[in-house]
Amino acid sequence: xxAMGSDRxxxxxxxxxxxITSGRWPLNSRIPxxxxxxxxxxxxxSTVREAVRSLAxxxxxxxxxxxxxxxxxxxxxxxxxxDFAAEHSWSDILAVRQALEVQAAFLAAQHGSEExxxxxxAAHEADAGGHDPATERGxxxxxxxxxxxxxxxxxxxxxxxxxLSTTLRVGSTRGRIVSGQEADARRRDHAVLLxxxxxxxxxxxxxxxxxxxxxxxxxxxxxx
Ligand SMILES: [Zn+2]
Numbered sequence: 001x002x003a004m005g006s007d008r009x010x011x012x013x014x015x016x017x018x019x020i021t022s023g024r025w026p027l028n029s030r031i032p033x034x035x036x037x038x039x040x041x042x043x044x045x046s047t048v049r050e051a052v053r054s055l056a057x058x059x060x061x062x063x064x065x066x067x068x069x070x071x072x073x074x075x076x077x078x079x080x081x082x083d084f085a086a087e088h089s090w091s092d093i094l095a096v097r098q099a100l101e102v103q104a105a106f107l108a109a110q111h112g113s114e115e116x117x118x119x120x121x122a123a124h125e126a127d128a129g130g131h132d133p134a135t136e137r138g139x140x141x142x143x144x145x146x147x148x149x150x151x152x153x154x155x156x157x158x159x160x161x162x163x164l165s166t167t168l169r170v171g172s173t174r175g176r177i178v179s180g181q182e183a184d185a186r187r188r189d190h191a192v193l194l195x196x197x198x199x200x201x202x203x204x205x206x207x208x209x210x211x212x213x214x215x216x217x218x219x220x221x222x223x224x
Pocket of ligand 1: 144212216
């Protein structure tokens with residue numbers, strides 16, 4: 001690709017991406033045809049096609065042959081991050097997840113709203129299933145952790161954590177990531193964490209999150 005061609009392609013990707021993130025085309029809606037977009041953007045159809053392909057790689061668009069191209073995600077980051085994380089060892093991924101959960105717990109205890117703490121408590125009380133992120137019977141097992149991260153009210157932290165959760169779900173379906181705790185132990189850990197957050201004690205919340213994330217999910221040792 002020539003430098004000029006690649007500049008034009010990048011600019012086209014940027015414009016389409018902006019249209020998606022700005023909500024011009026809602027999630028799961030169909031975007032205009034290649035010809036319409038080419039006219040609108042003043043570029044060739046091949047440039048539009050190339051841009052659409054790039055955004056499909058990012059998981060934002062999905063071309064459905066014969067039916068058009070659909071918006072599948074308003075955010076390119078998650079798919080990219082999850083793919084990037086997957087290039088690393090499971091233990092490294094778990095270690096970074098632990099760091100994110102510790103910071104999330106710290107921030108949640110600092111400024112978690114009462115209403116969100118209540119949601120975390122409700123998730124805790126409803127939790128009776130497994131911790132295996134691949135099986136989502138009843139309440140989603142990852143829900144307590146997802147809500148915990150939401151409490152931190154930091155979108156970057158949430159994106160990173162969600163991406164790692166996606167990667168870990170893949171590891172779980174492959175049997176590489178398993179729960180390292182019985183349900184009772186998990187519930188006890190969650191209760192300690194929840195109370196530290198509800199009490200507005202960041203240090204205690206961070207310590208509880210660190211302990212818990214250190215053994216709730218573990219790498220399955222390869223059998224030999
Ligand atoms: Zn947990």
